[in-house]
Amino acid sequence: MGEVTVHALRGVDLELHAGEFVVVLGPSGSGKSTLLNILGGLDAPTSGEVRYDGGTISAAVERELTAYRRKRVGFVFQFYNLIPSLTALENVALVTEIADDPMDPLDALRLVGLEARNDHFPAQLSGGEQQRVAIARAISKRPALLLCDEPTGALDIATGVLVLEALQRTNRETGTLTMVITHNQAIADMAHRVLSIADGRIVGDRRNETLREPRELTW
Numbered sequence: 001m002g003e004v005t006v007h008a009l010r011g012v013d014l015e016l017h018a019g020e021f022v023v024v025l026g027p028s029g030s031g032k033s034t035l036l037n038i039l040g041g042l043d044a045p046t047s048g049e050v051r052y053d054g055g056t057i058s059a060a061v062e063r064e065l066t067a068y069r070r071k072r073v074g075f076v077f078q079f080y081n082l083i084p085s086l087t088a089l090e091n092v093a094l095v096t097e098i099a100d101d102p103m104d105p106l107d108a109l110r111l112v113g114l115e116a117r118n119d120h121f122p123a124q125l126s127g128g129e130q131q132r133v134a135i136a137r138a139i140s141k142r143p144a145l146l147l148c149d150e151p152t153g154a155l156d157i158a159t160g161v162l163v164l165e166a167l168q169r170t171n172r173e174t175g176t177l178t179m180v181i182t183h184n185q186a187i188a189d190m191a192h193r194v195l196s197i198a199d200g201r202i203v204g205d206r207r208n209e210t211l212r213e214p215r216e217l218t219w
């Protein structure tokens, strides 16, 4: 940034495995979003490599990167980014129409428990329900990787738990590698694996022996 050099990440070395539910914890500015954006092909590292399924994403040309994002990666952000003039089902169908081997959009909504609300517009849904539609949309293309940046950041506990349950169910039933960035330490207890980031470095990488269900979490 002009005269100032910002090191968002410093020598991150990480291997992620199919089917894992990974929570990434770290203070504000520690590099969590940067890591997620690099893994998702939204940002490119200035040095180093990102490998996926035998290929190198960091060296990919823009067209390949677009294909990687479109086919392999689902994104869920803190604010749901639904299209207000489309119903829940149509928001999901927007993605399934351009995917290679998508789910039926109604099946995706069923996975997040919102099948009955399929013809409702975002304004007719609560924040947590909108986030579950965003999850259905992200998983409907059957991504290998589901990247979630503070998915419960804007929600109260009860609603956040429903969103976490939807993420857990899709991880279990579809085997999608799910990565959830959060400030919220409590969420770590439902993850297979917990990464801690501080000052651009991975300072912790542990596995939970026993997992807690989302409804057992409190914060």
Ligand SMILES: Nc1ncnc2c1ncn2[C@@H]1O[C@H](COP(=O)(O)OP(=O)(O)OP(=O)(O)O)[C@@H](O)[C@H]1O
Residues within 6 Å of the ligand: 001, 006, 007, 008, 026, 027, 028, 029, 030, 031, 032, 033, 034, 035
């Ligand atoms: N586009 C950018 N240009 C310049 N600096 C950036 C940019 N994006 C991130 N940074 C800096 O990189 C560092 C890591 O930012 P990042 O957003 O990855 O952190 P974070 O852990 O996700 O933080 P938060 O929890 O607040 O979202 C911060 O110092 C941030 O200011």
